[in-house]
Amino acid sequence: xxxxxxxxxxIPLLLVIIMLGLTPDVSWASEETPSDWQFxxxxxxxSGYFISTGTDPYIIFPENDSTxxxxxxNAVQFTIKFKPMPPRPFLMELFWRSEHxxxxxxxxxxxxxxxxxxxxxxxxxIPLKHQAGHKQIRLDLPRNLESAFIIENFKLIPIxxxxxxxxxIEPYYSYTERxxxxxxxxxxxxxxxxxHGCSRMTKDPIFLLxxxxxxxxxxxxxxxxxRDIKKxxx
Numbered sequence: 001x002x003x004x005x006x007x008x009x010x011i012p013l014l015l016v017i018i019m020l021g022l023t024p025d026v027s028w029a030s031e032e033t034p035s036d037w038q039f040x041x042x043x044x045x046x047s048g049y050f051i052s053t054g055t056d057p058y059i060i061f062p063e064n065d066s067t068x069x070x071x072x073x074n075a076v077q078f079t080i081k082f083k084p085m086p087p088r089p090f091l092m093e094l095f096w097r098s099e100h101x102x103x104x105x106x107x108x109x110x111x112x113x114x115x116x117x118x119x120x121x122x123x124x125x126i127p128l129k130h131q132a133g134h135k136q137i138r139l140d141l142p143r144n145l146e147s148a149f150i151i152e153n154f155k156l157i158p159i160x161x162x163x164x165x166x167x168x169i170e171p172y173y174s175y176t177e178r179x180x181x182x183x184x185x186x187x188x189x190x191x192x193x194x195x196h197g198c199s200r201m202t203k204d205p206i207f208l209l210x211x212x213x214x215x216x217x218x219x220x221x222x223x224x225x226x227r228d229i230k231k232x233x234x
Contacts, residue, residue: 036062042141049083049148058140061154074134075127077166079153082120086147088206089114093140094126094171098133109171121152124167127159 041054076094093110095103109126116122128134134156141149162168172193 034062045148047083047148049150051148052141052143052145055143056140057143057145058138059151060138061136063136064134064156074156075125075159075162076134076137077123077125077153077155077157077163078139078151079121079123079166081150081152082115082122083148083150085115085120086145087115090142090145092142095138095140096128096134097136097138099135101133103136103138109173111169111171113169122167123153123165124169125157125162126169126171127162128171129159 038060039050040059041052041057042050042059043053045051089112091110092113093108095108097103097107101107109128111126113122113124137154137156139151157163
């Protein structure tokens, strides 16, 4: 009787185990990546991370249904987890489109993302100043990005309500010829560029050595040409 009862109780248990084995594996990565995100030249590997598979990898995020966020100046918050963390700073681009316009070079900014010294995740915010109408966002990744990644968070937030726990990265804009000739626009941009360049030199030794080598070779070339011209004149 006991053996029969044991066999009877094992049958439902075995059925449960079989059903669990047939149930699709839904990891946290798939839950954090909505199905309505559009990927170009980006694929998911066996560990659930994304990898770049071409020269033009980018992600188009879903349309923003909030009328308020579409008409106000905003900031975009990202939390990206890398595996492994890239060893050097790298350039990324962000496009946006308005209600009645598509993605274009006129609605684009670019920024440099510096790797974290500790940990594998970068939580950052990109302010979109003086640019209204953010109906949809597209993030372009570097062509030579070798690290796998997962975007754990994407959010469009008001520019006057930036989170304190996120790193704010000032973007670069493509200025028109008129803007480039306007002192109060171009001078702050140049100052920011110089500051950013100095900051990058301290964080990226390869970048620093490359530019020092380039400057040294240029100076030697100028000196050689100058000496040759003096010899010819004499």
